[in-house]
Amino acid sequence: MNLSRAAIFAESLGQRSLGETPEGWHRVTEATHPHLFEAMDAITHDGGGGCHQHYNVPAGWSEALTRMEVLIGRLTPEQRETLAIGECSEQEELVQECDGLGVAHRFLNAFFEDFIERESVDAA
Secondary structure, three states: OOOHHHHHHHHHHHHOOOOOOOOOEEEEEOOOOHHHHHHHHHHHHHOOOOOOOOEEEEEHHHHHHHHHHHHEEEEEEOEEEEHHHOOOOHHHHHHHHHOOHHHHHHHHHHHEEEEEEEEOOOOO
C-alpha cells in the first residue's frame, strides 16, 4: 500500500494527538513533561492546530524525554519560545549556547515534521 504524504500526515496527526497511544509510543502530557508539552503545543498552535491534552511520541525518543524536559526547563520562557517556534538562526544560536540542547532541538524539528522523516534520537 503506497500512502501519499498527505495521508501519512493525516495519520500521524491522529497518532500524535488523538485517541489511544500506539503500541510502543510514549505519551507526553502537561503533567508528565510540562516544558516539552509547552514546546510541542507552541509548534502545534503556530502551525494552526488546536488544543491537545497529549502528544504521542515514537518509541525511539522515549529514553531522551526526561533529559529533554530537564534541559528545556532550564531555559527562560523566551528561550523556550525561541527553541519551539523561533527563526532557525535563533534556534541554532540557542543550541550553541546551551550544552546538550541539540537533542531537544532535533526532537522538536522531528515533531514539526510529524516524525515522518526521523523517528529516533539515533536517526537525528
